[in-house]
Structures are given as structure tokens and as C-alpha cells.
Amino acid sequence: MDLKRNIRDGRHRIWWRSARSGNEQAFRRLYGELYAPVASYVSQRVRNQQDAEDIVSQIFQRFLQRFERFDAQQGSLMTWVLAMARNAVIDHYRQSSAYGAARTDTVDVAEMGDVLIAVTEAPLTNLIACEEREQLRRWLRRQPADLREMFALRYGQGLGLKEVAQVLNLSEAAVKQRFARATKKIRQELLTEFETTPTETEVRHA
């Protein structure tokens, strides 16, 4: 865990403890730091602004109701609230007409893989600016939804591997293994596509 994340989590735990004993200022500070990541997570997955705002509101109401239940041994407050955000997005799509009212109770999370991945597209200028990035984007689209969600949490939300595992309710070992395999795949498939940029090893050997 890097120092920045470590300090952030420590700060959140202190505020949580203080807010739990009635310190309103601590609660406000905690909310202030958690709002943006949650809003970002939701708004990148739910395009309708009104829906996204409603979902964010629900998440924080739930956060308040379950405030006492947070267990620091199980992970950070950030991952705790992002896991709530993930569940809220899943619930939203389960209930939305896109999936049909009749299927409300039967939709599998795996079917919603795509909506759990950030849908934000970079501006057009960014799209054409870097061919390598486009190759990577295409490569990502070919990957299974669960892996793409892992990447979204890791690189979109800036979570560590352990935190990704906590949000997805998986073991850290499983997440590490998935990332290790994916990294290997990227090296094999994309580094071959971009051989024009020599790796450091190649430079040293030359």
C-alpha cells in the first residue's frame, strides 16, 4: 500500500471513529472526501444525470444507516463505500426498464458486466492522439467484463489490489492472479503490436 493511500485510509478511520462518537465536523469531512469518488464511480456507469444523483444519494443514506457497522479489519472506508456504490449500480440496472420488469429478480450480475465498467469516453482529441492508447482500449474491449471492471476500479478509481478485491468481494490472491495474467497478456499481445518502442531490456542488450 502506498503512503498516500495509507494516510488517506488512516485519516478516514480517525474521522469515522470521531463521527461515531458524535463529532459532526468529522462526519462532514468524511463525506467531503468520499463524495467525489462515489459520484465519479456512479456517473461513469449511469449516464442519466438524475438517475446518477439519486443513486449517489441512496448510497450515502445507506452509508449513514450502516455507519456503525463499518469494520476497519475488513478494509478501508473507501472500499466499503465503493462496494455499496457497486451494489447500488447493479440494483439500478436490475430495476431499470432496459432489463425488463419481468426479469427484475433473475438478472445475473455477470449479465451486467458492461454497465459496471466506466462508460466514459475520452474527448475526441484524446481518442486520436495516441494510437497505443487506442490499441489498449481495443484490447480491453476484447476482455471479459469482470476483468474490465477490475481495471476500471484499479485505474479509474485508483484502488490497490487488496481494495479491488474488497469491492468485488473476491480474495486478494484471486485478484492478483487475474492482474498478473492480464499483464502477461498485455505484454505478449500489445508489446508485440508496438515493437517500434524498444523495452528497457532490449536497449540494454543492444
Add this chain to the structure above:
Amino acid sequence: MRDRDWQQKMKEIHHTENEHSLRPEHRDELEHRLLVGYQNLRPRNRRWLMLLNFKNRTARFAVAGLAMLILGVGACSTSTTSEVDLGQALTIEVPEGVNVETIDNALSKFLETKPEIQDVTVTLRESVAGGAVFELVLWGKEIAPEQLVADLRRAVPALADSDIGTKALSGSFRETYANKIMREVFMFELDGETEIQVAARIMAGLKSRGLAEGVVVDVRMTDDATGITIDIRPEDEE
């Protein structure tokens, strides 16, 4: 493309962290709603300083009939300066490489062993040297800074050689003698005491100031113990 290149590009693909498309005012609107919910769910901060506010309902005091207090009229109109000891501010430097989480847990455990500390405000920042700095504001009366730091170093060995700075939090305010005595005698927090015990406590406070002679203290609490009426009158009015 090198490893760090694809990781950077992966971040770019997933867009900048924490950007969102919600209305800017949504944050404040939601905060307002949450605070209402929070205030209903949580007890207010019980920092002792709040007790200085006579109108504060959380102090669970309804002091009635104090106007007939047996203080002299002269005392009521003369003001005095009262010093208040609010606590200590601590700055703790944590060297780079020391796990902040471990220190945080150890600090929490340590502070829980200090009954004189009534409330704690903590901020954490990165230091210029690359480590971290804990800034603690410890609210409470009679916190001895030297003893506190010595105890802290003993309780948290990782801080044995850390720079720990202390600064007293204190202040003064002007008030009438009547207010001063009211504050000293009546402003305390109740914790399950009976009417008789509260009356005895007030009487003891008056006695220590030489004001108890010929005085009767009568305390009545509401059934839910959220309201108290304190009646103090000369003995001969009984």
C-alpha cells in the same frame, strides 16, 4: 510500449480519477440531508467546552429559578476574567517507512487509556521529509503535556525517537461573578445521578465557595431525565 506506459494509458482510458458529471450543488444538497439524518442518529459532541453555553440543550440542563440565587447584587454586576484550560495540541512526526496505520491504531489505543482527554481532533499530512505528521488536538482539562509525551513514547515504541511537539490550548473570557459561580457550580454533565445526588453535588459546590449557609437546594427531574429544575432558596422560606 513499456509497462509503465500501458499503466499510464490505462489510467487515461479510465479517465481522470474522481471526475463526475453530477450537478455541483448536488454535493451540498445531499450533505444537508445527511447531516439532518446524522443529528437524529448520533449524540452531539459532548466536548466539555460546550457546557459553557448555558443555552445548550445537550448539556441536559434546564436551570430555572436561578435569579433568586443567594448571590449579592454587587457580585452580579462585577466582572472577572476567567482562564480556561482547553487541552493540548500535539504534533508527531512519523519517519518515512514507518507504517502509519500501525501508529494510528497504537495512538487510538493509547488515547483511550487517558480519561482526562475528552475529545480528539486528528489530521494527518505528509511531511516535507517524506514521512507523515499527525496533528492531534486533545480537548480536556488538566492534561499534563510532559507526562503525556513520556507515556506516549512508552506506549508506542515506534515513536520513541520521533519529534513530538506540544502546545497548550488555553484562553480567557470575561464574565460576571454570578455567571462564574453558575458555571462552576451548575455546569456539569449528568450520568444517571438521582435528584438527591444532584442536589448534594450543587450544595457541595456552593459550600466550597462559602455560599451554602442557610440555603436549601431542591432538584426535580422530568421522567425522561432530559429536564431539570433547580430551586435554591433561603432556609427560612421553606
